[in-house]
Amino acid sequence: MNDYIIRGMAANNQIRVFATTTKNTVEEARQRHQTSPVATAALGRLMTAAVMMGNMLKDEQDLLTLQIKGSGPLGGIMVTTNSKAEVKGYVHNPDVELPLNAEGKLDVSGAIGLGILNIIKDIGLKKPYVGQTHLVSGEIAEDLTYYFASSEQIPSVVALGVLIDKDLSVKQAGGFIIQLLPDADENLIDILEKNLINMPSVTALLEENKSPEELLEQVLGDLDFVIHEKTNARFYCNCNTNKVEKALISVGKKDILEMIEDGEPVELACHFCNTKYTFSVEELSEIYQKAIR
Secondary structure, eight states: OOOEEEEEEETTTTEEEEEEEOHHHHHHHHHHHTOOHHHHHHHHHHHHHHHHHHTTOSSTTOEEEEEEEESSTTOEEEEEEETTSEEEEEESOTTOOOOOOTTSSOOHHHHHOSEEEEEEEEOSSSSOEEEEEEOSSSSSHHHHHHHHHHHSOOOEEEEEEEEEOTTSSEEEEEEEEEEEOTTOOTHHHHHHHHHHHHSOOHHHHHHTTOOHHHHHHHHHTTSOEEEEEEEEOEEOOOOOHHHHHHHHHHTOHHHHHHHHHHTSOEEEEOTTTOOEEEEOHHHHHHHHHHHHO
């Protein structure tokens, strides 16, 4: 099954809903970065959230970046997406290994530690909008729920899950976001809370191969919902040789000259997709000429 996201409304347009499956997307990120299981889970959760939050953007050229800076051994996570459910990301320390937590699950919270969550929206203004909040648990879903409530004043439920198979590949990944719109009936909060208490965890539902539509059925219960849009999701990075060349120029003329004097090709890798770009000494010389113009 291809990864996709659905967006819709529920309870007579009083609730905004998003749900997604991201197994293939997260698996591609795992393969590209060779992440450990706990790093895969952390990166996969943030990428899953980003796919849904990116779907909240209005214009195709808008970009959303989610950045976690933590005190734990993972160091941090960076994920960028757009309104078309194209997402890319990386973790600072992909090799992190930790014992399972007290519940026998991957210790994502321990890997991330204490820190901050930055939400950066580039929506065509002179400066990007930056929202920031502290991490309340490091579990990511809880941190984003807190962000929506504290920074955007939107009562929300965020649920994210990534299941790792025995061969360390991604077995399942997905989640949902439920948001109450302004002037929504307060009784809806009680209904949602009751449904959430009685429903299995999102990871258990993913283990049963539940689709995004079925995830919403579980959390909404008898609240009717209408799907307005369905979009395929995928790992996508827009890096290319020209962009890497510009990044190389930005390091400065002195450093480029030292690379040339070393007499060896230089290999650079994109942080987001780990694609390798090699520049020969001749190419470095041409880049140096561009830098001094």
